[in-house]
Amino acid sequence: MWQPDRHSRQPLYEQIAADLQRRISSGEFPPGSLFPSERKLAERLGVNRSTVVAAYDELRSIGLVESRTGSGTRVNEIRRGAMSLHAPNWSRYAEDGSFLPNLPYMRKIREAVARDSSLIDLASGELSADLAPSGEFAALLGDYRYDAYWGYDNPQGYMPLRQALVSYLDRHRGIRTTETSLMITSGSQQSLYLITQCLLSPGDAVAVEDPSYCYSLPMFQSAGLRPFRLPVGDRGINPEDVFALYKKHRIKMLFLNPNFQNPTGTVLVPERRKRLLEIASELGLPIVEDDPFSLTAFDRDVPAPLKAEDAGGSILYIGSFSKIAASGLRIGWMVAPRSVVERLADARLQMDFGLSVIPQQVAAEFIKSASFEPHLERLRKGLRLKRDLLIEALRERLPGLVAFDTPRGGLHLWCKLQREVHDGRLLDEALKRGLAYVPGSVYGSDSGFVRFTFARPQEGEIADGVARFAGALRKAIV
Incomplete structure (x- = not known):
């Protein structure tokens, strides 16, 4: 049975959607036929259910299938007798544009963060809500003409x-x-x-x-x-x-x-x-x-x-x-x-x-x-505290397994892993455990580096995030 290519740069959901579209066009799935449930197809292909959901959404967007609560997903009846007509191959159009998509690791990280709100985010390069000047903005919005x-x-x-x-x-x-x-x-x-x-x-x-x-x-x-x-x-x-x-x-x-x-x-x-x-x-x-x-x-x-x-x-x-x-x-x-x-x-x-x-x-x-300069002072103190919490957790959980220099500013901690590890396997293990970070190869470095961003998570999440990374690293070490 067909299986998606996990080494391809094309996202898994697009591969699944393209395969199903081919099978519809060939008549294997005639109009009105019922697709496997999202959970069953996910198990058969060895992917997350959300990946199959995205593939079905892709087919719905071009009118090939329809879904009804309690009835599952079926090939659109409207196409009966018109199977010689073909929808544009939108996946090919999306692949052939001159503006390249984001790197596969970055797409995987962003999809995981968007899908799971409980995931600890040590990847996103932005400030958490507690570090942003929300109160100051609210006051400005209320007073300003x-x-x-x-x-x-x-x-x-x-x-x-x-x-x-x-x-x-x-x-x-x-x-x-x-x-x-x-x-x-x-x-x-x-x-x-x-x-x-x-x-x-x-x-x-x-x-x-x-x-x-x-x-x-x-x-x-x-x-x-x-x-x-x-x-x-x-x-x-x-x-x-x-x-x-x-x-x-x-x-x-x-x-x-x-x-x-x-x-x-x-x-x-x-x-x-x-x-x-x-x-x-x-x-x-x-x-x-x-x-x-x-x-x-x-x-x-x-x-x-x-x-x-x-x-x-x-x-x-x-x-x-x-x-x-x-x-x-x-x-x-x-x-x-x-x-x-x-x-x-x-x-x-x-x-x-x-x-x-x-x-x-x-x-x-x-x-x-x-309020601008007081905000900057509060921001510096908040970022410094989060940096220190991250470093303390890394030293406690991963002694001898990571090396880093302590940054004097910014949002990021750049770490070199002291044991050989495959970037993709380590990232997959971390995401399974509910942690996102960015592999160093995304930034052009060799395998074996990671970037942790300490600005996004809450203070209480940082030690837990490092514990999850430690479990993923020990699992992924070659």
Whole structure:
């Protein structure tokens, strides 16, 4: 009997739906015939029942089957006598598009988190509700008089928010800029997407940290770019590696997360920062600086961004509220030369006519409010406590089995496993036990690394999450 291919990049539910569609077309399941129950087919194929549910949903969406409570799922009677007619092969269309899907591990993790609300989430890179400024937002929403006009806004972003960001960047990041050199985006990923689509061309070589969050984003491959790796050590990347890559491959852009790097948590040291800026200026090489974590510095010793020292104008600076306030606001920004901002704003206009004005108004008021800095202090304390709980649990549960450096900021703990293990098997074992985390290979590293994010779970869940991981690791060790 047919079985799904568990090594395929195609999700299991799509494979099952495609097989059933073939069997309907061949007449094996004629109109009106009853499909196996979701539970029975799941047992027969060795998959979760939710996978079969998703496959049946796929067939319902194209009109091939219908389901009725108490009667099960049947091939649609309307197709009787018309079996020579075929619905479009939507699965093939979905596979053939030029924009690549998320990596299989990431899809598996997100599906598991969405399916099981009791799962402990050490994977999602966002703040838990207790760390978000929910009370502050509620007060702002109650007191603020919103602009009367809610039509399309400037694709560069809401002007009062850009004005507030000019002051914010000067005060908190040491960056001097103007409203015309700022663009509001729906987060760092949209900034990266616009850069890869509008400022680079298929075949261009770019330099990316290794490991790096960028490797988890198929948008680089979708744009036809050729990424080359820059190893990240405990002092960040080596600037001389950038020079070597430029000489060998003529890289056109460097993507960098110098402060509390994702996933390693490292900070690029001052002498390397200086040398990197010298090289960028010498080569005329643009640097995209992604800086989402700096203000989370646990000891309040906030590292300066490269952009603050950018005398040569080499850096496109990206920031976001997702890691310091609320990911649901979907507010990010980019500081860039005016010609770049105008080009990207034009592209944004073609995509979505710009962001909703309402969250931009909320963000503008929050930055200017007296509650912003107290929130940052509360956030740092909360993140530091969760980091310490995670480290304490790892040392207690997995002595000698994991190694890590203690991060001084950010949301993540990067761990190296001290025994050989298969990434896929370990992840499956952890998900079975109700724990999500991200395998290090998602970020371009070799097998045997994991990234735990301590911002999302509640304090009381962290030790339990580590206990579940410990059980999965001992089961998966080769």
